[in-house]
């Protein structure tokens with residue numbers, strides 16, 4: 001595992017974007033795993049500054065809420081469209097997000113898992129970490145070999161994400177998330193973390209026991225992990 005500690009959140013974006021730009025230069029149709037939340041936003045902003053052609057890049061989002069109306073600005077489909085597809089000039093036809101509006105979300109989850117495999121797997125998976133150690137929406141207790149599936153969000157995660165919605169009650173209660181087993185099949189995991197509020201959980205994930213109690217701890221078992229953290233988030237490593 002390689003760990004880069006940089007002064008600021010914006011610098012995490014620059015370092016991670018440099019890694020991604022190099023991947024895309026050597027493989028123009030690379031498959032990128034796309035994360036939402038606040039932590040990866042500096043990456044997408046920094047990557048837009050690189051003169052790298054992204055038109056052939058393929059992307060798979062990590063997760064999506066279940067039950068938001070199509071086009072809801074906080075659906076991850078919209079966030080990815082705005083922050084990634086448009087900003088970086090990806091072809092929308094090459095970018096997939098789990099279908100949280102599907103009549104049968106379980107089937108949609110299984111189909112999504114199969115689509116990742118059909119694409120040849122993910123070259124670089126961008127990840128953030130939740131305060132309870134979740135990655136994507138794999139909440140504590142998620143099986144370490146879980147696949148893409150429907151999950152119930154914890155109250156803590158709903159509260160953390162309430163900042164994006166008009167009222168906390170508007171945060172969906174369910175999601176479709178890539179599983180921990182799915183994420184572990186990506187060839188390179190790129191975890192980006194910023195802020196003092198993540199220091200404790202980052203240390204637990206990277207240095208504590210590997211356990212479903214802290215889903216991000218599974219990263220310790222992956223052969224190619226890069227962590228980019230700002231000084232505040234790295235304070236307890």
Ligand code: GLP
Pocket residue numbers: 035036037038039040062063127128129130131135136137157161
């Ligand atoms: C969200 C997302 C995760 C993200 C995490 C942390 O709920 N589903 O993919 O990594 O929570 O988000 P943030 O970076 O905003 O703290």
